[in-house]
Amino acid sequence: MSKLIKNFSHLFLPISVMTLLIIINLIKGADYFRITMVNGAFYGNIPNIFFGASELVILSIGMTLVTAASRGQDISIGESATITSAIFVLFVLQANEVTVLTIVAAFLLSCVAGLALGAFNGTLVSVFKVQPMVASLILFTGGRSIAFMIDGKLSPILANDISNKIGTVIPGVPIQTPIILTVVFIVFVAVLFRTTNLRLYVETVGINPNAARLNGINPKKIIFLTFLIMGVCTAVAGFIAVNKAGRHDSVNLLKLIMMDAILAVAIGGNSLSGGKFSITGSIIGAYTIEMLNRTLLRLEIDPAMIKVFKAIFIIILMVVASPVVRLFLRKSLDRVRAWRSTASQSVGNSKTPNTNITDMKEE
Amino acid sequence: MLSETILEMKDISKSFPGVKALDNVGFKLRKGEIHALMGENGAGKSTLIKVITGVYEKDSGFITLQGEPIHFKTPKEAQNKGIGTVYQEIMLCPNLTVAENMFIGRSHTPIVNWKQMNEKAAQLLKSLGIPASPIQELASCSLAVQQMIAIARAVDMDCKILILDEPTSSLDEDEVHKLFDLMRELKTRGVGIIFITHFLKQVYEISDRITVLRNGKFVGEYETSSFPQIELISKMLGNELEDITKIKKYEPIVSDTTIPVYEGIGLSSAAGVKPFDFSIQKGEVNGFAGLLGSGRSESVRAIFAADKVTGGGVRMKGKRVKIKTPLQAIRQGIGYLPEDRKDDGIIYDLSVRDNIILTLQVLKGFFKPFSLKQAEAFAKEYIEKLNIKTPTSNTPIKSLSGGNQQKVILARWLLTNPEYLILDEPTRGIDVGTKVEIQKLVIKLANNGMSLTFISSEIDEMLRTCSRLIVMKDREIVAELRGTELTEHDVMNVIAQGGKTI
Numbered sequence: 001m002s003k004l005i006k007n008f009s010h011l012f013l014p015i016s017v018m019t020l021l022i023i024i025n026l027i028k029g030a031d032y033f034r035i036t037m038v039n040g041a042f043y044g045n046i047p048n049i050f051f052g053a054s055e056l057v058i059l060s061i062g063m064t065l066v067t068a069a070s071r072g073q074d075i076s077i078g079e080s081a082t083i084t085s086a087i088f089v090l091f092v093l094q095a096n097e098v099t100v101l102t103i104v105a106a107f108l109l110s111c112v113a114g115l116a117l118g119a120f121n122g123t124l125v126s127v128f129k130v131q132p133m134v135a136s137l138i139l140f141t142g143g144r145s146i147a148f149m150i151d152g153k154l155s156p157i158l159a160n161d162i163s164n165k166i167g168t169v170i171p172g173v174p175i176q177t178p179i180i181l182t183v184v185f186i187v188f189v190a191v192l193f194r195t196t197n198l199r200l201y202v203e204t205v206g207i208n209p210n211a212a213r214l215n216g217i218n219p220k221k222i223i224f225l226t227f228l229i230m231g232v233c234t235a236v237a238g239f240i241a242v243n244k245a246g247r248h249d250s251v252n253l254l255k256l257i258m259m260d261a262i263l264a265v266a267i268g269g270n271s272l273s274g275g276k277f278s279i280t281g282s283i284i285g286a287y288t289i290e291m292l293n294r295t296l297l298r299l300e301i302d303p304a305m306i307k308v309f310k311a312i313f314i315i316i317l318m319v320v321a322s323p324v325v326r327l328f329l330r331k332s333l334d335r336v337r338a339w340r341s342t343a344s345q346s347v348g349n350s351k352t353p354n355t356n357i358t359d360m361k362e363e
Numbered sequence: 364m365l366s367e368t369i370l371e372m373k374d375i376s377k378s379f380p381g382v383k384a385l386d387n388v389g390f391k392l393r394k395g396e397i398h399a400l401m402g403e404n405g406a407g408k409s410t411l412i413k414v415i416t417g418v419y420e421k422d423s424g425f426i427t428l429q430g431e432p433i434h435f436k437t438p439k440e441a442q443n444k445g446i447g448t449v450y451q452e453i454m455l456c457p458n459l460t461v462a463e464n465m466f467i468g469r470s471h472t473p474i475v476n477w478k479q480m481n482e483k484a485a486q487l488l489k490s491l492g493i494p495a496s497p498i499q500e501l502a503s504c505s506l507a508v509q510q511m512i513a514i515a516r517a518v519d520m521d522c523k524i525l526i527l528d529e530p531t532s533s534l535d536e537d538e539v540h541k542l543f544d545l546m547r548e549l550k551t552r553g554v555g556i557i558f559i560t561h562f563l564k565q566v567y568e569i570s571d572r573i574t575v576l577r578n579g580k581f582v583g584e585y586e587t588s589s590f591p592q593i594e595l596i597s598k599m600l601g602n603e604l605e606d607i608t609k610i611k612k613y614e615p616i617v618s619d620t621t622i623p624v625y626e627g628i629g630l631s632s633a634a635g636v637k638p639f640d641f642s643i644q645k646g647e648v649n650g651f652a653g654l655l656g657s658g659r660s661e662s663v664r665a666i667f668a669a670d671k672v673t674g675g676g677v678r679m680k681g682k683r684v685k686i687k688t689p690l691q692a693i694r695q696g697i698g699y700l701p702e703d704r705k706d707d708g709i710i711y712d713l714s715v716r717d718n719i720i721l722t723l724q725v726l727k728g729f730f731k732p733f734s735l736k737q738a739e740a741f742a743k744e745y746i747e748k749l750n751i752k753t754p755t756s757n758t759p760i761k762s763l764s765g766g767n768q769q770k771v772i773l774a775r776w777l778l779t780n781p782e783y784l785i786l787d788e789p790t791r792g793i794d795v796g797t798k799v800e801i802q803k804l805v806i807k808l809a810n811n812g813m814s815l816t817f818i819s820s821e822i823d824e825m826l827r828t829c830s831r832l833i834v835m836k837d838r839e840i841v842a843e844l845r846g847t848e849l850t851e852h853d854v855m856n857v858i859a860q861g862g863k864t865i
Contacts, residue, residue, distance in 0.1 A: 197724055197732045200717060207710045214669055214699065214707055215775075216690035216725040276712045338422065 013321045014267050014284040021291050041169040053290035054178040055237040058185055060264040060282040062233030065226040068206045070125050071274030072132030073262050074230055078254040079143025080117045081238030084110040086150040089248045098160040111235040118231020122224040147250035157247040167243035178240050206274035260289050367394045369523055369555050375424035377410055384410040388581045392555040399558045399566045402576035403794035408559055412526055416448050417441040447517030451529040462497035465516045491515055507538030511545050526557045532792050543569050600796050622681040624814045625783045630675035632665035637839045643814045650829035651818050652854055658838035659818055660702050663785045667692045667699040698781035700772050702788045708772045711761035715753050716742035718760045718771050723778045745774035766797030783814040790819055802828050822851050
């Protein structure tokens with residue numbers, strides 16, 4: 001049991017936040033978990049969270065890797081996704097007839113664009129040693145204008161049946177398509193971690209690039225690789241977002257999503273200064289943020305005030321998770337343990353059959 | 364000699380989950396004495412210090428300071444009672460001035476009186492004989508002076524007890540003596556000094572009394588003057604003493620026709636080592652001797668391509684090969700245990716297991732990860748073989764002691780089964796027991812046919828293990844010494860005279 005707790009201690013924060021949010025929601029109304037069937041697909045609070053968080057989850061995965069290896073964050077992910085989806089839309093719209101093949105080809109093309117954008121940021125960071133936030137500031141500043149030009153200074157509409165299905169549901173499938181795509185992506189990432197040494201390499205580079213180099217790992221290549229992966233993540237997220245929206249609004253698509261993605265990484269128990277990381281934590285963190293957004297909506301807070309409440313919530317969260325509070329909690333826990341062990345020792349002396357707590361811990 | 368006891372600790376115990384770090388340990392410190400606290404890593408020295416300074420709370424026992432019972436809960440409380448601590452790593456701000464470093468965080472008013480502060484600092488520096496100016500930037504002082512300033516900062520506040528935790532590990536001989544002068548000065552002022560070091564020579568030079576700990580238990584308290592060094596080692600090690608004398612070096616049979624395992628011609632690197640030739644035979648152990656900065660580390664780093672290689676060619680077993688990056692060196696069967704364990708060696712947040720398999724994993728390739736079972740088997744094998752003391756293979760390496768961390772790095776290289784292994788200062792900053800183990804291991808590996816380079820600041824360690832010593836001065840090889848009858852004195856002479864006697 002204690003071993004289990006140890007292995008999942010890094011998930012303590014996101015899971016406890018989630019639990020807290022669920023409790024708040026249940027107090028608001030006991031029907032929180034209710035799922036309804038509309039036109040053969042599931043809807044309700046929980047499916048909506050999964051649906052709404054799709055892009056954020058995918059971007060958080062990339063952000064986790066970039067953070068772990070380069071010890072910094074990519075703030076251009078929303079812009080990168082806007083550019084890749086603009087290319088996707090451009091390709092789809094020029095086709096005479098939109099088939100599945102067109103969509104797949106357009107998606108692959110947008111992935112290539114994502115790779116190129118990732119390579120741009122990655123080169124700045126790994127070769128020229130520009131700090132990640134500064135390097136991605138360039139794309140952050142210019143990205144939406146580039147997308148706007150690709151769009152031909154319009155916001156084109158994706159009015160085809162396949163896009164509609166990708167953005168909502170495929171008839172006969174009870175789960176909304178973005179949720180399925182997210183799950184597929186997560187599985188893909190899981191397979192990537194299973195079949196490669198990505199975790200070991202990224203963590204080694206993030207913790208100690210000098211030692212990594214002396215053991216035959218090229219830190220530049222690994223940092224570059226994480227930015228490439230980030231590029232693919234933005235392409236996938238842009239693909240989902242534009243199909244959800246049905247039109248390409250290069251000004252507002254995934255606007256400021258890097259804030260939530262960075263937050264998801266932090267809530268997931270990851271250090272923003274690199275090193276060991278937990279993708280699971282970031283994914284749970286991303287869903288938690290979406291849950292928080294929707295909870296605030298459900299509490300019928302004035303939309304103008306929502307951001308204030310979100311900020312307050314995050315402040316409380318960060319203080320609770322801060323090393324200062326953790327140390328305090330650990331010390332108090334030690335004190336309780338010491339008190340209990342002395343108590344049980346005196347009990348042991350009086351020869352009552354009582355097990356010593358500290359002895360059990362040591363086993 | 365004043366014999367008033369200022370600090371007395373009785374029956375101190377402290378447990379952590381799974382280990383009893385201190386078991387009924389007693390300790391007495393007199394006024395105006397230098398008291399060495401000795402023991403291997405894991406003996407409980409650091410825990411004892413942390414109990415005194417309030418970092419840890421003791422489980423049981425009594426501490427009295429000048430007869431009055433104390434119970435510190437935070438390091439601040441201990442500081443206020445006159446217990447100053449200076450750690451191995453200098454914890455000052457290099458970009459501030461000397462005076463700022465001495466008084467930072469000490470001011471009680473929001474406005475700093477710079478003039479007064481600098482004057483006060485100048486006075487203190489002068490009275491302690493520290494050669495630094497208050498307005499100098501700290502970074503421009505030598506390491507020793509920085510260390511002394513850290514001490515000055517600690518003693519400034521009516522200090523009764525000064526704890527020095529390995530203050531000499533990054534200092535050279537000269538600097539150590541300057542530090543000792545300062546310690547003697549403080550001693551005459553009645554400060555009780557607790558001195559922790561791994562250098563036995565320094566203990567005999569400066570300390571009045573010695574307390575030895577072993578495995579969290581109190582072994583004894585001795586007068587330094589009547590306590591021979593060999594006995595000190597045996598008290599620290601328990602029964603491992605005979606081992607150190609049993610070490611016998613291995614002499615490879617070399618003829619002119621044998622092809623060296625490694626041969627470098629005209630090697631030079633961006634770190635500024637002058638072009639040099641170097642070769643090593645199968646089963647040979649050689650050493651690089653020379654003062655700090657003489658270029659010994661730079662030379663071996665050039666062999667491993669740890670710094671950018673700027674020239675020269677390499678032959679492995681007679682075949683020309685290209686070694687321009689560490690990865691190429693590793694692929695050719697060269698291993699390198701770096702001098703700076705912390706910056707270049709350990710991946711501190713990763714588990715012992717990941718740290719052990721790292722290089723073999725890199726050799727195997729990005730797309731071929733070891734299964735957890737296989738990795739665990741490798742880790743288990745080497746934890747056992749090298750007697751690495753760790754709770755589990757999943758423990759982060761950062762929570763291990765220095766000696767055990769070093770063994771993990773050794774395990775990492777041994778796992779790759781190199782033909783030529785370079786060990787740059789593998790015994791620095793680790794306990795005597797592990798030092799002996801590492802020297803024995805070097806001999807054993809050589810007997811099994813591995814070629815090794817063994818570098819150590821302690822020349823007697825190299826004399827015990829190496830059959831050939833390369834002496835360096837000013838980034839150049841100045842001499843090559845062979846033979847079993849070499850003495851430390853001979854080597855010192857050559858180093859001092861730059862090889863001119865040969």
